[in-house]
Amino acid sequence: MSDENDKKPENDPQLAAKIKGSARQIWLAGLGAYTKAEEDTGRFFDRLVQEGEQLENKTRGVVEKQMRSVEDRVEGVRERATGTWDRLEHLFDERVSGALRRLGIHRREDIEALEQRINALEAELSALRDSSNRDEEE
Structure with missing residues (x-):
């Protein structure tokens, strides 16, 4: 063994x-x-x-x-x-x-243009009145 x-x-x-x-x-x-x-x-x-x-x-x-x-x-x-x-x-x-x-x-520009025309017309009217008043005084 x-x-x-x-x-x-x-x-x-x-x-x-x-x-x-x-x-x-x-x-x-x-x-x-x-x-x-x-x-x-x-x-x-x-x-x-x-x-x-x-x-x-x-x-x-x-x-x-x-x-x-x-x-x-x-x-x-x-x-x-x-x-x-x-x-x-x-x-x-x-x-x-x-x-x-x-x-x-109207637009603002239109109204402003009208205001200028009114101012111009008022100035002309005033000038015409002044000239008319002078003519009457003479």
Whole structure:
């Protein structure tokens, strides 16, 4: 029975040493892989940052160009809207003035013109009275 115990793999010192050596190599390979991955990750991260900066620079120009284009369009629309509003306001004024005239209500300019004519007529009338009074006195 002792011969059978000696032949069991658990009792073989060479096999145990080989397994121990293999386990150590696996452990060291794992450490090496971890270190390599850590180095590669740093370089990979730096490369991603660099590519991100390049993309940002490219897109910044495109975005600024688009912003200027949109601002120009907005300005054009604003100018057209202002022109349209001015035309509508003028048309509204004309229509209201026409409606007021038809109702017999005159504009301020018309009333001011009439006041000037009245003042001129009063001045003429006064001049005629003065001249008539002088003629009677003579």
